[in-house]
Amino acid sequence: MTQPVTQPVGVENLPVRRGLLRPVLRNPLAIGALAVLSVIVLASLLAPLIAPHSPTSLRLDQINAGPGDGYLLGGDGAGRDIFSRLLYAGRNTLLGAAIALSVALALGVLSGLLSGYYGGFLDGIFGWGANLLMALPTMIVLLALFQALGSSIYLSMVAFGVMLSPGFYRLVRGQVMAVKHELYVDAARVSGLSDPRIIGRHILLVVRAPVVIQASVVAGIAIVVQSGLEFLGLGDPATPTWGGMLQDAFTNIYTSPIAIWWPGMTIALTVASLVLLGNAIRDVIQRTTSSSTRLPKPQPVVALPPVLDDRESALLRIRNLSVGYPSGAEVVHGVDLDVRRGEVLGLVGESGSGKTQTAFSVLGLLPPGGTLLGSSSIQFDGAELARLPENERRVLRGRRIGYIPQEPMSNLDPCFRVGQQLVEPLRAVAGLSKRAAIAEALSLLERVGIPEPRRTFAAYPHEISGGMAQRVLIAGAVSGKPDLLIADEPTTALDVTVQADVLELLRDLQTEFGMAMLLVTHNFGVVADICDRVAVMQDGRIVETGDVRPLFADPRHPYTKSLLESTLEDSTPRTRLEVNHA
């Protein structure tokens, strides 16, 4: 929940964003690609005006001639001007690509919209058709249909467009499924807008950007495939095309090897510009999204003076911990925290307050890009973790510091049986033999209250329930008999009925092993249940620390008060609260 805010956004979940054109035009890569494309398209369109020669006029002295002497790029196998033919060929090749793209767009986007919006029977039919088309070896099928379609390459490109449509279909369908139940679409439906208008106004807007990106790729594919067909001789020999020119160059490859370069480079340049333009648009979208999701600049938070325990007995001493990300976001600002041996410390705060980042810092497992800033210090049992090399730090993980994650299902490797995931660390970390590790894993599973340890041991993660999975993860966390257990919202993702059992298990294990525990939670109920002390975190800072009972009885910081009040009202404070900082 407290992931950094700079996660890249895939093409699949691009949000609605108006005015895409302007930021794209500020991207140098996009400008370059657009410029090259415009030159190629314009030169092709204006071929009759700018071409120095007719594409069909022959000069016998220029057969396979090198550049110069009236022909800018030399002559082809029949003595025609290569440069003029390149220009004229651009019209035919680009037209073919445009045809394939239009057909693919029309079919794919329409079927994707219908499929995603209405689902059901229609979705089944379209999905099946898409799978069918995707299994086709396109080149072979186009060759096989060549006679049926006649010698016009444009009909082949229509057929190719049909074969390309599943790409758009899948993209659009996925996007529509994702936004279909967004509130603003529901609102539009409730307010009586007709389906076509909802699709047109709200949904098309969402799919627009990814479709443009995909279109740039598809146009490139169409150019390459069309050129391939013409290279094989499937085309009208009377019309110049880039593929046809390559065929001519291939026939004369021994006498004039240079001639393969001109059409080849033109194709490569055109296709590369298309792909780069698509990439640039994607980059721009990702950047605008990630910058807009960045948290608003936090108000300065007034923290109460921390109650610190400067005796040497603290197992974990965090001083002045700050965590930053390359985007410039600082998510934790100078946190001081102590966890004594055998005590349970609750770290409380709402989403985005930095408590999970603090926990990951102790483990040394911050998400990519996350770094400790300045004079951050994390002392564990007297050793300074912040400056410990990774391989020495790893020795502590599992053996001396255990970790219980929040989401049980996503924290088990779906490819491995539950038992293997317990056995592997036991062997690697504790150095047990295979047999001993299996016995130990089974007894751990039994200890955490799994009714049939052998069955769960042999099950895959998707075959067990969330509550069972969380018990498995707890078993894994305590398997190295750690001194410190870091539990990140260990009950949040579980059913209410299971939550109490898991908390009780944690408390039992904690007393049994005499572990210290850093419990990250947003829930004061959990804190009251299990914690000795509590630290309240807001906007990356600790605002109040104290023993649980006094703090519950007399919260001094306004933020703690409002958190407590919202808990008493039985609503979990998962959203940002408006607190008067003054």
Add this chain to the structure above:
Amino acid sequence: MIGFVGRRLMACAVLVVMIAVVTFLLAFSATGNVARNLLGENATADQLAAKNAELGLDQPLLAQLGSWAGHALRGDLGISWFTNEPVSQAIANRLPVTLSMVVLAVACTALISVCLGVAAAVRGGWLDRSIQVLSVLGFALPNFWVALVLVVFFSVSLGVLPATGYVRLSESPGGWASALVLPVASLVIGSTASAAQQVRGAVIDVLRQDFVRTLRARGLSPRSVLFRHALRNAASPALTVLSLQFIALLGGAVVIEKVFAIPGLGTLTINAALQGDVPVLMGVVVTLVVLVVIVNLAIDVVSGWVNPKVRVR
């Protein structure tokens, strides 16, 4: 697992039948000029009618389809209209040539793209950036043009590798290998560029998953997390990429065969397409679709074996 394979097999059979029927109807609907092409401009109307009757083209389209399907089920794909060679035999002679090219290309693509993709995902930096650039290049350069450039460089200029021809493995393994170097290389350059990019994406996706952090929190080394867990999880998307590359390479091989004058399925198809030899084209399409379906099925089974969660879907 058996139920999973059974369901897939059924879907595959339906797919093959659908494609065969659609291709047949399209291809056989345009056979009006075949008799004239075969008999020449001077043939009389009677001769044309007789030829059409001989080829069965005077029958209704659906009757032709029924007769073709009946024979095809027994492995008889008809007889070429132009060479009178049985289609099954023509395909059986040429398929090994094309397959040896494509299988080699897929194997090289898999090996190189997994190494590059994993390295780019883990290391980042310049390697990562060069793979991004290479993937654009690999996409933008048509493989037949790459083949032409290779021919110009290695055969015309340097003269170290043969520009054309094919030698059977049984005749001379050395000759077979040197005849395949350039064709396979021109296929591999493009497919590796795009596959490496996708392997990189798949590995990065897996490394971001929660369970990777949890495994590391248990004290496992990054090496064991990467090679045991991340690679196994990235295997099913990577296998899907490879199966798509296989289909693409089959198509690519057609054009490449033309450049290197390799007597494979591609050359057979191109000649048949230019002549309008519909039985040969039907045979090739059906054979390749069956091949693609078998490969996809095999990939599905391997995916299900590597990642049991896939089986449930």
